[in-house]
Amino acid sequence: DPYWRETARISVDPAIAAVAAKAEKEAAYHLRHAAEWVVRLGDGTAESRRRAERALDALWPYTDELFDADAVEVALVADGAVPELASIRPVWEDTVERVLGRATLARPEVRWQQRGGRAGRHSEHLGFLLAELQYLQRTYPGATW
Numbered sequence: 001d002p003y004w005r006e007t008a009r010i011s012v013d014p015a016i017a018a019v020a021a022k023a024e025k026e027a028a029y030h031l032r033h034a035a036e037w038v039v040r041l042g043d044g045t046a047e048s049r050r051r052a053e054r055a056l057d058a059l060w061p062y063t064d065e066l067f068d069a070d071a072v073e074v075a076l077v078a079d080g081a082v083p084e085l086a087s088i089r090p091v092w093e094d095t096v097e098r099v100l101g102r103a104t105l106a107r108p109e110v111r112w113q114q115r116g117g118r119a120g121r122h123s124e125h126l127g128f129l130l131a132e133l134q135y136l137q138r139t140y141p142g143a144t145w
Helices: 002-010 014-042 047-067 071-079 083-103 123-140
Strands: none
Touching: 002 014, 002 083, 014 047, 014 083, 047 083
16 A cells, blocks of 8 residues: 555654554555455446446545545644655556456546545434444443454
8 A cells, every 4th residue: 555655664753654564564455355346346247237336436426535634634744744645646546447447347427526524524324334333342342352
């Protein structure tokens, strides 16, 4: 993952650099796993392709938010702790295009992009997602992995 690799390389904060080095390996694993599934689904059955296209169409309007900087990121960049998220956009776009190409899927044409997630503006879907993510801890307080 270019963002974590660059963070590990340039960060003036040793703790952030160490976390970034570990995150790079984790992100690479998850990218590989997700890409394999996109290819399987996009280049699979008619039904899997239909669902993959539908998912892309639903999620694509949120992709620009991946590169939006908030005040915290701006401060971290200014301090030399992390690189700008926008600096990895070309690599992200190349990776996405390559995976979509292997999956025989087209990049959605979207005119409107969602903004404001880092400022707390979320859709109603976040509540359901948080409930799912918090289920184990709320059901078994103090549980450890």
